[in-house]
Amino acid sequence: MGDDFDGRIRTAAMTWLRQRCTPENPVVERSELLGFQFEGRTFPLIDNQLGIRKPQGMVAALSILTTYTHEGERAPYEDGVGADGLLRYKFQGNPNHYTNVGLQRAHEFGVPLMWFFGVKPGLYLPYFPVWIVAVEPEQSQVAVALEEAQRHLSLEGPVSEIERRYYNGMVKRRLHQPVFRQRVIQAYGAACAMCHLKHLSLLDAAHIIPDREEQGVPAVSNGMALCKIHHAAYDQNILGVRPDLAIEVRADILEEVDGPMLKHGLQEMNGLRLVVPRRRVDQPKRELLEERYERFRAAG
Template sequence: MIMPLGGDLDSRIRTAGMAWLRQRCTPENPVIRRGELLDFKFEGRAFPLIDNQLGIRKPQGMTAALSILTTYTSDGARAPYEDAVGDDGLLRYKFQGNPQHYTNVGLRVAFEHKVPLMWFFGIKQGLYLPFFPVWIVAIEAEQSQVAVALDEAQRHLLTEGPVSLIERRYSERITRQRLHQPVFRQRVIQAYESSCAMCHLRHRALLDAAHIIPDRDARGVPAISNGLALCKIHHAAYDQNILGIRPDYVIEVREDILEEVDGPMLKHGLQAMHDLSLTLPRRRADRPDHDLLEERYERFRSAV
């Protein structure tokens, strides 16, 4: 027999945590530091939203898990718990250690009672992008994992029989738009210290994470080394082959654009970028991949 959760107390804790995150994580600054999550207070008392050591937070006195956390790893490194997208387009979150550990049991209870959780996704050491509410919608014991829904549409996907091709593609699109794209954007912008790699504009709301090789391409992986932090005008110009980037990180402006006569935006915003060098991330591993830049530069040259 399933014992009831802490009723009103459980609901108040979840509601308070998510309300605080909505206020704290704005479109201008959607990320949050580990220390802030550990310092959260509920009704005047310390009540961390994440576990200090484990990836699953199942507070004492609560039956169900409150949050899950994905640790940040550099591109190419394997995460301690490797989460993936299933054939149904839903994300998976791995159990941690013994399936009977109290934290994993907490995930099962969250599934049984259909309670919402918070998911903190690492984008840099000690820095997280929160997703909430999310729901555990399936327990896959043989794979030691659970399926996680990011919204109401995904939440009911597995309750109505086998997933059709149309449903799977729709679910994959939700996962890409709701999690993969925001995580990629924040990782790239953090690597470039919230500054356009071309013009140094520092307004986060006006910055994009531009792909070197587009994400529709098989090689267009959501890795920092396949990304550039660009302001919206330079992102659009890069996508339209108005300007290109050589493998030695030097910017080229298309010849016909250099010869064009127009207003100050053309002169200072585009033509002035010609022959300038990109501002690169401090970490060498985060810098644009040479081979990807070369491939994209050849596409730019072919379009000239």
């Protein structure tokens, strides 16, 4: 085995992920990643215990993984976004451990990796290809590019404000928003919290407090899984959710006369109770609901 093997496995793994992870169902289970078949044998795409997968016979790390942690729990490694807008991935333990060396080799050889983000225990949203574009031993971390344009970003000095805003926006669109969407939808059992619709392609993760505001954090407790019609109605203050989880339709909407969508899709929601996740930590925070409900009342 050698460089040819290394290239074949990366190509095969990413080709499989493109076929497996569709817009309708973009997540993949841990068992699938561990059971990946390559050239007639099982070749796991993630490590069974570690966050970095560096298989024997490969020149560099193959994948990195961010474990799902429930809100309020401390993540084992504090990955995040640097001041330059690039993502960081922390070394695991001794920088000279073979997995961390594998990340450094990925930088040296410029090979693509896969990054798996946990959206619930045993379920991941994959990003690929990604590249290690810098090794920062003082901080025990590497810088990761999510797209080709970031691979050529100079880290020798401070980036411009325009570049920083662009890369922060890109990370928000490509990483934070999709991860938030999947975590919310999974927490709500892949069903609309109002009408119980289960078509994934028609479900959104609605923010209680918009993400452009300081309180609008990408946490499940600031979200609700809603179908597109109820998401739009919620954002437009056609309906609201009281702090006691009762759905309230605006008075003027209740008086309108129109077709079946208005009657069955909106008016009949009035007085129903929002269906929330079983885990209390994933349920909407009461103080966020209170603030948003006051805005709904003011709009009405």
